[in-house]
Amino acid sequence: MTRLIIIGGGIAGLSAAYFALTRPQNPPDEVIVLEKAHRWGGKIATERVDGFVIEGGPDTFIAIKPWGMALARELGVADRLHGSNPKQKATYILHKGRLHPLPGGLTMMIPTDFGGMLRTGLISWPGKLRMGLDFLLPPAKSPGEESLGRFVGRRLGREAYEALIEPLMSGIYAGDGDQLSLQATFPYLRDLEVKHGGLVRGALAAKRERMKRNGAAPGSRSMFVTPQTGLAELVEALVVRLRKLGAELRLGVEVRELKKDSHQYSVFSNQYAVLKADRLILAAPAFVSARLLRPHDPELASLLDAIPYASTATISLAYRLADVPRLLDGYGYVIPRREGRKALACTWTSTKFPHRAPEGMALLRVFVGRAGQEDAIDWTEEGLLAIAREELRLTLGVTAEPFLHRVFIWPRAMPQYNVGHPARVGRILAGLERWPGLALAGNAYHGIGIPDCIHSGEMAVKSLFRSQDERTQVNADASR
Numbered sequence: 001m002t003r004l005i006i007i008g009g010g011i012a013g014l015s016a017a018y019f020a021l022t023r024p025q026n027p028p029d030e031v032i033v034l035e036k037a038h039r040w041g042g043k044i045a046t047e048r049v050d051g052f053v054i055e056g057g058p059d060t061f062i063a064i065k066p067w068g069m070a071l072a073r074e075l076g077v078a079d080r081l082h083g084s085n086p087k088q089k090a091t092y093i094l095h096k097g098r099l100h101p102l103p104g105g106l107t108m109m110i111p112t113d114f115g116g117m118l119r120t121g122l123i124s125w126p127g128k129l130r131m132g133l134d135f136l137l138p139p140a141k142s143p144g145e146e147s148l149g150r151f152v153g154r155r156l157g158r159e160a161y162e163a164l165i166e167p168l169m170s171g172i173y174a175g176d177g178d179q180l181s182l183q184a185t186f187p188y189l190r191d192l193e194v195k196h197g198g199l200v201r202g203a204l205a206a207k208r209e210r211m212k213r214n215g216a217a218p219g220s221r222s223m224f225v226t227p228q229t230g231l232a233e234l235v236e237a238l239v240v241r242l243r244k245l246g247a248e249l250r251l252g253v254e255v256r257e258l259k260k261d262s263h264q265y266s267v268f269s270n271q272y273a274v275l276k277a278d279r280l281i282l283a284a285p286a287f288v289s290a291r292l293l294r295p296h297d298p299e300l301a302s303l304l305d306a307i308p309y310a311s312t313a314t315i316s317l318a319y320r321l322a323d324v325p326r327l328l329d330g331y332g333y334v335i336p337r338r339e340g341r342k343a344l345a346c347t348w349t350s351t352k353f354p355h356r357a358p359e360g361m362a363l364l365r366v367f368v369g370r371a372g373q374e375d376a377i378d379w380t381e382e383g384l385l386a387i388a389r390e391e392l393r394l395t396l397g398v399t400a401e402p403f404l405h406r407v408f409i410w411p412r413a414m415p416q417y418n419v420g421h422p423a424r425v426g427r428i429l430a431g432l433e434r435w436p437g438l439a440l441a442g443n444a445y446h447g448i449g450i451p452d453c454i455h456s457g458e459m460a461v462k463s464l465f466r467s468q469d470e471r472t473q474v475n476a477d478a479s480r
Contacts, residue, residue: 004028004464005267005277007255007292009035010042011450012441013283014238015071016457021245022074026465028279033242034253034269040239043413044450046230047406052363053230053356054316056408059347059365060084060224061231061450067458068234068451069225075237083222084352090330093167094339094395095122107210108188109168110203122163130157134198147419148185149178155199167334171345173448174310174414175371176337184417228355231450258292265437279437279464283457285309286415286444293435300431303424307444309412311379312369315388316349316406319362323400328362333395337370342377343391344370361403366391371416381407415444439463 004020006013017031039045045056061068063083072078092099103120105113117128134155143151148169152161166177173180182190192202227233242249250271257268258280267275282289286304294301321328332347345367350357357363366388368377378384384407392398425445432438439460443453 001030002028002278003030003032003276004279004281005265005275006031006033006281006283006441007267008042008281008283008288008442009033009037009040009249009251010283010442010453011044011235011238012042012443012453012457012460013281014040014235014242014457015454016281016283016441016460017242017247018071018238018245019458019461020465021242021247023461023465030248031242031246032248032250032275032277034255034267034275035249035251036254038251040249040251041232041235043410044231044235045408046232048229049406050404051358052316052318052361052404053353054363054406055230055349055365056314056316056406057410058231058450059349059353060226062223063225064223065447065449065451065455067455068449071238071454072227072234075234075241077227077233077237080227080233081225082228083225084331085354086222088328088330088351092330092333093122093164094333094335094341095163097339097394099333099395103164105207107203107207108192109165109186110189110192110199111164112200112203112207123159127157127159127163131160131200133157134200137198139193139197145419145422146182146190147178148180148182148189149176151182151189152177152199155193162336162338166338167336167344170337170370171334171367173371173416174312174344174367174369175416175418179371179416179418181417181419181421184421226353230356234450255292258296260296260435279439281439281441281457281460281464283441283460285412285442286440287412289440297431297434300428300434303428303431304444306424307421308371308416308418310369310371310414310416311374311377311409311411312367312413313377313379313384313407313409314365314367315384315408316363316365317388317392317402318357318404319364319398319400319402321360321362323398324362324364325397332365337373341391341394342373342387343368346391346395364392364396364398369410369414371414379409379411381409384409415448417448437464 006016017033020028020031043057047054063069091102100122103116105116111117152165169177192199196202196205254270259266265277265280286307290301290304328348328351331352334345335341343366347365349365350363368387441456441460
C-alpha cells in the first residue's frame with residue numbers, strides 16, 4: 001500500500017492529487033488532501049449572488065501556458081471557457097489623476113506601435129526620446145541578475161518604466177519592480193535583448209512571428225480565459241473528479257507537526273492524532289512549509305521563510321449604471337506606484353465580462369495591496385471598503401451607495417520573486433534531497449499563475465515517483 005498525503009487544498013494541491021491518481025503506472029493506493037480552510041480552491045474564490053458573479057481572487061488564467069487549458073479539457077469544462085469582451089477592449093493607466101488609454105501595439109508589455117507612443121500623454125517628449133535609444137544601445141554583455149526596474153530603465157528609460165511597465169507588472173505580482181528579479185518574472189525580456197539587440201526590435205520580431213503563427217493580427221484571440229460562472233467552476237469540477245477517483249478530501253484540518261522515520265512521514269493535526277504517509281506534498285505557502293520543517297531542518301526552513309510575501313485584497317462593488325458618471329468603455333485601469341494611491345488597479349468587471357452582472361448594473365473590482373506599501377493600508381473590511389469607494393470617487397466620480405459589496409482579504413498571499421529568487425529556489429530543491437518522499441508545490445517557486453500552480457502539482461508528483469517509474473521502465477525493457 002502506498003499512501004500520498006497532500007497538505008493544501010488550493011489549485012496546486014488538488015491538481016497534484018489529480019495527477020497522482022491518473023498516473024498511467026504506479027498510482028498511489030491512497031491519496032489524502034488536507035486543507036485548513038472550510039472550502040477548496042485557495043485563492044480561487046467565486047461568489048454567485050443576485051445575478052452577479054464575483055471573484056475574490058484571480059478572475060482569469062492565461063491560455064498560452066498549456067497546463068490550465070489541458071486540465072480544463074480533461075475535466076470536461078473547456079467548452080465553458082471564454083475570453084474577455086472583444087467589443088470593449090480598452091485599458092487605461094492613471095496618470096496625474098486622469099485616465100489615459102494604454103498605448104496600442106504592446107507586445108509582451110513592450111511598445112511596438114510608434115504612432116501610439118508618440119500620441120500618448122503618459123510619457124513626456126524627453127521620455128519618448130529616451131525610449132528611442134533602445135535601438136542604439138547594445139545589449140549588456142553580462143549584467144548578472146537584474147531587477148525588472150533596473151533592466152527596463154536601462155533599455156527604455158526610467159520614465160517609461162514608471163509610467164507604463166511598472167503599473168502593468170504590479171497588476172500581476174503586486175510587487176516592487178525595483179526588487180523583483182527579471183530572471184524569475186519576465187526572463188523573455190532579457191532574451192529579446194540578447195537575441196535581437198534591443199527590447200523593441202525583439203518585441204517587433206515576436207509580433208511578426210505571432211501573426212505568422214496565428215494567421216491573424218495579435219489580439220484577435222483572448223490570451224486570458226475563464227469559465228462561464230467563475231473560476232470556481234474549475235475547482236468544483238476537479239473536486240468532483242477527485243472524489244470519483246477515490247481521493248479522500250478533508251476540510252478544516254490544520255496540520256501542526258510533521259515527523260519522519262526511515263520509511264514514513266507522520267502528520268499530526270487538529271483532527272487526527274497521526275496520519276501515516278509514504279509520500280508527502282506540501283502545497284502550502286512557503287512560510288507554512290517552513291514552520292512544519294523547521295524542527296527537523298532549520299536550513300531548509302530558513303530558505304523557505306526567506307521568500308517574502310505581499311498581502312492583498314479585492315473589493316467588489318455593484319452600482320446601478322446610472323450612478324456611474326463615467327462611461328465604462330473598457331476592462332478598467334491600473335495605477336502606477338508613483339501616483340501615491342492606496343489602490344493598484346480597478347477592473348470594470350461588468351464590461352470585461354458582461355454576463356457577470358444583471359442588465360443595467362455595473363460591477364467594479366478594486367485591488368489593494370502592493371509590496372512595500374502594506375503599512376499604509378487599513379486591512380479591516382471597513383477600511384478596505386473605504387479605500388475602494390474613495391478610489392472610485394476620485395477616478396470615476398462615483399458617490400452613490402453601492403447596491404452590494406464583497407471584500408476579500410488575502411494576508412501574505414503573493415510571493416515576491418525578488419532578486420536572488422532563482423538561486424534560493426535552487427538551494428531549496430537541493431535541500432529537498434535530504435527529504436526523500438517529500439515535494440513542494442504552489443505559487444512560491446516557479447510561477448504565480450493558475451497554470452503555473454497546476455504544473456507545480458504535476459511536477460511534484462513526477463518528482464516523488466521518478467525512481468519508481470525508472471525501475472518500472474528498466475523492468476519493462478528487460479522483459480522485451
